[in-house]
Amino acid sequence: MSDFDPQEVVLRLFLRLRSNLKLGVSEYLAARQAAVEADFAADAEALEDTLKLIWCHSLIDYTQFDPAWQSVLAQVQAQRRRRPPFPERRRAASDLRQRQIESVSQQQSPVAMPQMTQREKRSDPEMRALPVQAPTLFMPEENVATLQSYYPISRRSLVYNWRYLRRPVADGPKTVLDIAATVQQSTRQGFYLAPVYVRKLRNAARLLLLIDQNGSMTPFHHFTRDLVETASKESSLDPENVEAYYFQNVPAGSVFRDPYLTMPVLLAEALATCDESTSVLVLSDAGAARGYRMRDRVRGTIRFLQQLKRYTTLLAWLNPMPESRWEGSSAEVIAQSVPMFQMDNEGLSNAIDVVRGQPLKHGNAGGA
Amino acid sequence: MTVVERLKFYGDRPQPESAHKDAPQQPEPYVVTEPLKKAVNLALFLRRPLLLEGDAGCGKTRLAYSVAYELGLPLYRWDVRSSTRAQDGLYEYDAILRLHDVEVQKIAGAERPSVQTEAEAEDPDEPPAQRDPGNPKHYRTFGPLGKAFRMRDRPAVVLIDEIDKADLDFPNDLLTVLDEPWAFTIRETRETITADEQHKPIVIITSNKEKGNLPAPFLRRCLYRYLDFPNQTDTLKKIVQRHYEIQSEAAPTDELQTAAADKFLTERKNLKWFKPPGTSEFLDWLKALHAFEDDPYSTGQLNADTHLPYRELLFKRQDDWRNSAKAS
Structure with missing residues (x-):
């Protein structure tokens, strides 16, 4: 390992890990800069540690880094071993290859094993040193992400997205000191009289969550739980203004107050609190998880949606299944009558745009 | 251009003679492991923030003291709370005090206090004893990060403790400051504070992962080291x-x-x-x-x-x- 070239390793490794570790060009430049210094890249081990420091940002990242490091190091070493000692030799070798190809094309005989015969014919030792390029180098990097668990949206981005659901109304007590207005007022009057207070802002947005539970939604229970928890506890929404009702497959007649479907409430009663400014999010796979296309389900759902639209138009549907799986199932039909989004970061933020009354004007979001 | 001596952290050196007055006075009983030492040196070299995670009581916070002590650099500690905003670390502006001074001056008579010039002020970071309401600069105080940005002869160590406690936007707001061109603007005085090219602040951040992960763009900028409990x-x-x-x-x-x-x-x-x-x-x-x-x-x-x-x-x-x- 005398001629260990850190820069080459850095570049290869960067290309491989870039998308998985979410690295940018400046991270590459930083790694390059560090790799020049002997302190940080004296040998392979030191470089490995340096790159980990710069590129990995959690212990989980190490599990992606380690295999990539091993294979890149192996590649670089293998390539160095293969490199012929003199450039002339290399050219000679390529000439030889040219000659070999010609000879093969000249022969063109339907021999069962042409390579065997060639090797037998040529006893020239130089032939064995013939450089063969490893085909592995430009293989597309394997996607590690598929091996990880399906977690399209993190809790953090849930919390983050909820913050866009706001309807600030200044109707709290007059307790907030407006410093700028105070200074301005006393400047205008020429003397200071009293501080200027303004009313406290309150988030008046109301949210109604209707969540499909059990059955095909069982794998997504942790999403739905996170969704309800973040909306009611970790968002800027007033907890009183967040309501969650549960149903199975289709909300018909009655919905449930608890996720275990034991406390039924009449649907009409649940919707009674709904006014035209209430945002409604329906969370269901709409049959996409199992790929069903059932007329009953579609009809029941459409009827329910029509009932809902009498109360509010701020309505969106979140589907935990990716959009590619909706095709052919009831979800595809239902998506025609309601803005339906897949439940990832972008989908949720689009859905929240819809339920706050500012839908996207462009793009192909939703089916409505 | 002056050649700046590269800072290097060894973990067991005594404090240099020319230590800054804000540097920790007491030596820090800290045993630094090889990997951690390297992380600090890499952060010194690249001038990227160093993010430390680990169990409570592993010495995440003490490391900053140890670094500042050994290098004789000023240490500015910024304890993050849930209501902390990124601007708090840069500067605070006391408009109420200024208004108060105007009123007092009016009552006390037309006599203006003898105006101190910038050069006269003992410490430009601290507001002078005699404030002039005509000068908005007398009403701004710098936060830990703001002080570090104003260092001219040497860098400062900034410890941002328990960053995960802060509001969601906090790390992202911080990111815009801790990156090129290393500058921020004080709106009230129309000053732009730029860090010295050679003496950018050394930022050490600790996190307990109490409230979930930090945002990816922020993490990307940081060097990351997980501190293990000393298990031997x-x-x-x-x-x-x-x-x-x-x-x-x-x-x-x-x-x-x-x-x-x-x-x-x-x-x-x-x-x-x-x-x-x-x-x-x-x-x-x-x-x-x-x-x-x-x-x-x-x-x-x-x-x-x-x-x-x-x-x-x-x-x-x-x-x-x-x-x-x-x-x-």
Whole structure:
């Protein structure tokens, strides 16, 4: 390992890990800069540690880094071993290859094993040193992400997205000191009289969550739980203004107050609190998880949606299944009558745009 | 262009003569491991923020003190709370005080206080005793990060403690400051504070991962090191020795140190902890063993004990307390 070239390793490794570790060009430049210094890249081990420091940002990242490091190091070493000692030799070798190809094309005989015969014919030792390029180098990097668990949206981005659901109304007590207005007022009057207070802002947005539970939604229970928890506890929404009702497959007649479907409430009663400014999010796979296309389900759902639209138009549907799986199932039909989004970061933020009354004007979001 | 001496952290050097007045005065009893030393040096070299994560009580915060002490650099600590905004670390502007001064001046008469010029002021970072309401600069105070940006002769160490406590936007707001061109603007005085090209602040950030992950763009900028608990008896003993050395007190006997460290580590490994004790708890516990009674706790007794003595120092939760009683 005398001629260990850190820069080459850095570049290869960067290309491989870039998308998985979410690295940018400046991270590459930083790694390059560090790799020049002997302190940080004296040998392979030191470089490995340096790159980990710069590129990995959690212990989980190490599990992606380690295999990539091993294979890149192996590649670089293998390539160095293969490199012929003199450039002339290399050219000679390529000439030889040219000659070999010609000879093969000249022969063109339907021999069962042409390579065997060639090797037998040529006893020239130089032939064995013939450089063969490893085909592995430009293989597309394997996607590690598929091996990880399906977690399209993190809790953090849930919390983050909820913050866009706001309807600030200044109707709290007059307790907030407006410093700028105070200074301005006393400047205008020429003397200071009293501080200027303004009313406290309150988030008046109301949210109604209707969540499909059990059955095909069982794998997504942790999403739905996170969704309800973040909306009611970790968002800027007033907890009183967040309501969650549960149903199975289709909300018909009655919905449930608890996720275990034991406390039924009449649907009409649940919707009674709904006014035209209430945002409604329906969370269901709409049959996409199992790929069903059932007329009953579609009809029941459409009827329910029509009932809902009498109360509010701020309505969106979140589907935990990716959009590619909706095709052919009831979800595809239902998506025609309601803005339906897949439940990832972008989908949720689009859905929240819809339920706050500012839908996207462009793009192909939703089916409505 | 002057060639700036590259800073290097060794972890065991005494403080240089020319230490800044804001540098920690007391030596920090800190045993720095090789990987951690390297992380610090890489952060010094690349001038990227160093993000430290790890269990509570592993010495994440103390590292900043150790670095600042050894390099003789000023240390500005910024404790993050849930209401902290990124601007608080840069500067605060006291408009109310200015308004107050205007009123007072009016009442006291037309006489204006003798105006201090910038050069006269003893410390440009602190507001002068005689404030002139005509000069908005007298009403701004710099936060930890703001002070670090104003350093001209040497960089400053900024410790941003427990960044995960802050609001969601906080790390992202911070990111815009801790990147090229390393500058921020004070709206009220129309000043732009730019960090010296050669002396950009050294930022050390700690996080407990209490409230989930930090945003990816922020993480991308940082160097990351996870601090493990010192899991070897020797390391623990080294930490103990360093502590007693600096406090110049009589250290517990080597026997007691070894026995205590062994006992502590086995307990830490074997029990199912809800809140595992950290290094600081171990030090307290050892101190209690050593000096609480008139005579130090006997080593033989400690090895034979099924219940740990001074359990109050190690078990901080009822379930841990109960587990310890059950296991032993």
